[in-house]
Amino acid sequence: MRAYIFIETKPGTSIEVAKRIKNKVKEVAQADAIYGRFDVIAIIEAPDLESVKEILYNIIEKDPDIIHTETSLVLSHNPRE
Numbered sequence: 001m002r003a004y005i006f007i008e009t010k011p012g013t014s015i016e017v018a019k020r021i022k023n024k025v026k027e028v029a030q031a032d033a034i035y036g037r038f039d040v041i042a043i044i045e046a047p048d049l050e051s052v053k054e055i056l057y058n059i060i061e062k063d064p065d066i067i068h069t070e071t072s073l074v075l076s077h078n079p080r081e
Contacts, residue, residue, distance in 0.1 A: 001045075001046055001049060001052060001073065002029075002045055002073075003043070003044045003046070003052045003073050003074065004041060004044075004071070004072045004074070005041070005042040005043075005060060005069055005070075006038040006040075006041055006069065006071075006072070007040040007041070007042065007066055008037075008038055008066070008067045008068040009065050009066055010065045010067060013039075013065040014034075014040050015033045016065065017033075017040050017063060017065050018031040018040045018042070019031075020063060021040070021042050021060060021063070024059060025055055025059055027044050027045055027046045027051070027055055028042050028043065028055075029043045029044065030042070030043040031043070038070070042060070044056075049073070052071070052073070056069065
């Protein structure tokens with residue numbers, strides 16, 4: 001299962017937050033500081049929804065520089081899987 005996590009951070013911390021997420025969570029395929037409504041986007045590749053929930057609530061949202069997150073789950077199915 002793939003999930004896109006859109007993250008709002010405290011001012012001036014987006015690059016550090018993206019680096020911490022990449023280094024701390026093995027299921028994070030990509031994490032980048034971005035411009036726009038959100039400050040960081042992270043892509044999680046996990047086996048199931050429960051794993052995504054655990055990563056989000058027990059690791060990512062506990063970062064002290066993260067203010068808010070929004071998660072989008074990928075619904076498409078790849079027939080080769």
